[in-house]
Amino acid sequence: MFGFIHESIRQLICRNYGEETWIQVLEKAGFENGKENIVNHYYSDTDTYVLVDSVSLVIKVTKDQVWEMYGGFLITYSMEIGWDELVRSMSPNLKGFLDSLDSLHYFIDHVVYKANLRGPSFRCEENSEGDLLLHYFTGRPGLYPIVKGVVREVAKRVFDLDINLVVQGRTQRSVHMNNGERVEEHVVFLIKNVGENRRDSDGSHAGLLASSNPNFPENLDDTLQMSLDDFSKALPYHFVIDESCKLVQCGSELHNHIPNELLQPGTPILRIFEINRPQIPLDFENICNFINAVFVLQVKTSPLKKKLMDAMSQEELKQEVEALEEEEDKSNELTQGHHLKLKGQMMLLSSKKHIIYLCSPYVTSINELMQYGMRLTAMPLHDATRDLILLNQQRLTDVEVNLQLEANNEQLETMTRELEQERLKTDSILKDMLPKRIAQQLLSGEHIEAAEHDATVMFCDLPTFQQTIPQCSPKDIVRILNEIFRKLDRIIVIRGVFKVETVSDSYMAVSGITEFTPEHAENMCHVALGMMWEARSVVDPISKNPFLLRIGLHSGKIVAGVVGTKSPKYCLFGETVTLASQMESQGMAGKIQCSKWTYEKAMETGRFEFSPRGRINVKDRGQTETYFLTRSLKKSIWEIVDHERDVNVNSIEGYEELETSIENAITVKANNLRPGHLNSAACSIS
Numbered sequence: 265m266f267g268f269i270h271e272s273i274r275q276l277i278c279r280n281y282g283e284e285t286w287i288q289v290l291e292k293a294g295f296e297n298g299k300e301n302i303v304n305h306y307y308s309d310t311d312t313y314v315l316v317d318s319v320s321l322v323i324k325v326t327k328d329q330v331w332e333m334y335g336g337f338l339i340t341y342s343m344e345i346g347w348d349e350l351v352r353s354m355s356p357n358l359k360g361f362l363d364s365l366d367s368l369h370y371f372i373d374h375v376v377y378k379a380n381l382r383g384p385s386f387r388c389e390e391n392s393e394g395d396l397l398l399h400y401f402t403g404r405p406g407l408y409p410i411v412k413g414v415v416r417e418v419a420k421r422v423f424d425l426d427i428n429l430v431v432q433g434r435t436q437r438s439v440h441m442n443n444g445e446r447v448e449e450h451v452v453f454l455i456k457n458v459g460e461n462r463r464d465s466d467g468s469h470a471g472l473l474a475s476s477n478p479n480f481p482e483n484l485d486d487t488l489q490m491s492l493d494d495f496s497k498a499l500p501y502h503f504v505i506d507e508s509c510k511l512v513q514c515g516s517e518l519h520n521h522i523p524n525e526l527l528q529p530g531t532p533i534l535r536i537f538e539i540n541r542p543q544i545p546l547d548f549e550n551i552c553n554f555i556n557a558v559f560v561l562q563v564k565t566s567p568l569k570k571k572l573m574d575a576m577s578q579e580e581l582k583q584e585v586e587a588l589e590e591e592e593d594k595s596n597e598l599t600q601g602h603h604l605k606l607k608g609q610m611m612l613l614s615s616k617k618h619i620i621y622l623c624s625p626y627v628t629s630i631n632e633l634m635q636y637g638m639r640l641t642a643m644p645l646h647d648a649t650r651d652l653i654l655l656n657q658q659r660l661t662d663v664e665v666n667l668q669l670e671a672n673n674e675q676l677e678t679m680t681r682e683l684e685q686e687r688l689k690t691d692s693i694l695k696d697m698l699p700k701r702i703a704q705q706l707l708s709g710e711h712i713e714a715a716e717h718d719a720t721v722m723f724c725d726l727p728t729f730q731q732t733i734p735q736c737s738p739k740d741i742v743r744i745l746n747e748i749f750r751k752l753d754r755i756i757v758i759r760g761v762f763k764v765e766t767v768s769d770s771y772m773a774v775s776g777i778t779e780f781t782p783e784h785a786e787n788m789c790h791v792a793l794g795m796m797w798e799a800r801s802v803v804d805p806i807s808k809n810p811f812l813l814r815i816g817l818h819s820g821k822i823v824a825g826v827v828g829t830k831s832p833k834y835c836l837f838g839e840t841v842t843l844a845s846q847m848e849s850q851g852m853a854g855k856i857q858c859s860k861w862t863y864e865k866a867m868e869t870g871r872f873e874f875s876p877r878g879r880i881n882v883k884d885r886g887q888t889e890t891y892f893l894t895r896s897l898k899k900s901i902w903e904i905v906d907h908e909r910d911v912n913v914n915s916i917e918g919y920e921e922l923e924t925s926i927e928n929a930i931t932v933k934a935n936n937l938r939p940g941h942l943n944s945a946a947c948s949i950s
Contacts, residue, residue: 770848
């Protein structure tokens with residue numbers, strides 16, 4: 265059953281018994297909350313029965329009472345959620361409403377949910393006392409209490425009637441279908457009006473339970489006033505059958521889709537058609553029981569089969585008809601070609617011995633029309649199917665245009681997303697190339713002026729790397745540099761300084777630009793310590809020893825600005841840059857050499873341990889006092905590099921491990937020092 269039934273049961277229980285009761289029902293039924301009432305989901309009948317059984321146990325009423333309660337609530341809930349106008353417009357009286365339920369089920373089935381559900385069928389009769397006999401047919405035995413709740417609620421809410429409804433008979437029988445046998449239940453209800461009739465707008469009482477029959481003038485000649493030929497042209501797809509379900513007459517257009525031999529009077533209708541809906545055996549009694557249903561029949565012979573049969577000789581036709589007779593009781597899946605479908609209603613004629621099928625081709629588009637070899641002229645002008653096909657064709661054209669527009673919009677949205685992703689990538693690259701504030705100004709189209717800053721500049725390189733290059737493949741050289749620079753970049757990001765550039769194995773960074781930062785020297789000292797720690801984890805593939813960085817720092821005034829438009833680059837100028845470069849080039853592997861200006865600035869805001877190196881000769885500066893940075897007294901190595909300390913292995917600060925590894929590497933290097941030492945390339949400063 266459809267999830268709408270589960271949802272309406274949930275609404276019934278929650279409104280009358282509360283949310284907690286519904287949770288108890290779900291627990292007893294074994295359903296997961298939220299998964300039991302998906303409106304458009306199709307649940308097995310077993311799931312629905314289990315749910316109702318659980319409701320019965322939790323609220324302590326019988327299952328029949330639950331179903332009857334549900335039937336009444338179903339009308340209330342359906343009218344609340346938008347079906348009110350449709351329900352009230354179906355008929356001016358209760359009998360007409362009940363007779364229309366089959367077509368309403370068909371509409372909900374095929375239009376709303378686009379499914380092929382096994383709905384019940386209803387047929388009303390008026391007895392001699394003016395009461396109604398409601399015949400209810402269903403393939404789901406035991407659900408008849410729903411009908412009691414539905415009819416009472418409709419009578420009360422829609423027709424202002426107080427009715428008494430009792431079950432007069434209930435029978436079950438086994439029905440043989442193409443897909444097997446099923447049990448069909450037939451329940452007869454007696455409906456009596458026990459209250460005052462509501463007056464119609466014209467003041468009459470007629471039409472509350474049953475519609476009044478019109479008084480037709482008596483006709484002395486009770487024969488049909490139309491010739492068979494005229495009738496066949498007026499209703500070109502109709503046919504009439506007798507009590508044996510044998511053909512009596514048919515419309516003219518059927519001859520274009522069915523072999524003439526099969527349209528002879530007396531041919532069993534089962535030899536010509538297969539029933540698609542309702543799912544019942546195609547015999548006189550079942551048709552009468554489901555007389556209010558929408559009937560969909562499908563021609564058994566394909567256009568190709570008809571063409572072949574029309575070309576057969578009398579002897580061949582006889583053999584073919586005999587073959588069809590043998591297949592009457594067998595399942596026919598109609599897999600060859602396009603088999604015409606007819607949709608319409610069955611009407612029991614006044615003789616009670618004949619049924620006429622009033623129908624039209626079940627065709628909704630020009631494409632389907634052409635598949636059956638038909639044209640619009642095959643539909644009589646009074647048949648609304650012509651308008652339906654044309655309107656639907658216009659709708660399909662609009663749908664196709666809308667689908668194309670949606671496809672174009674989706675393509676544009678995809679391109680927009682891709683462009684946005686590329687823009688974000690470009691912006692990200694630009695922000696990596698430039699300080700964030702400068703990059704943002706450049707992206708905003710602002711003019712960027714060069715500015716002077718108090719900053720600390722750092723240069724570092726790998727002194728032994730030039731000795732490694734001749735003995736490694738280009739691929740290994742790039743891999744080693746990538747591994748080292750990736751580790752150095754991580755420290756740069758963590759400590760919030762700016763990477764200026766890399767040249768060969770040399771690395772340049774600056775702290776304190778774009779915005780005034782009093783602790784720029786302190787920050788750069790922490791960066792230098794972190795880089796020294798990270799570099800030692802990369803091993804020289806030739807000497808098998810950790811790489812040692814040579815780092816130089818200097819603090820002072822610099823001029824910084826963006827140079828170039830096609831590939832903008834943030835450049836640093838001034839004596840501070842030159843001195844920082846010389847601090848690095850005249851430094852020592854495994855050491856962080858700082859000028860006295862960096863030493864003084866770092867000690868203003870931070871706490872570090874320096875060891876004096878003494879004076880060294882600096883170009884254009886003469887003798888300059890320098891220091892080696894050994895450790896920070898404010899931050900441990902683990903805080904600087906953002907790594908957790910292994911308490912079972914590492915020291916508290918981490919500087920002991922750093923100093924030990926550097927000393928060991930320097931000792932090994934001294935023992936293996938060979939002549940012909942190659943200097944490391946440095947970032948060029950002009």
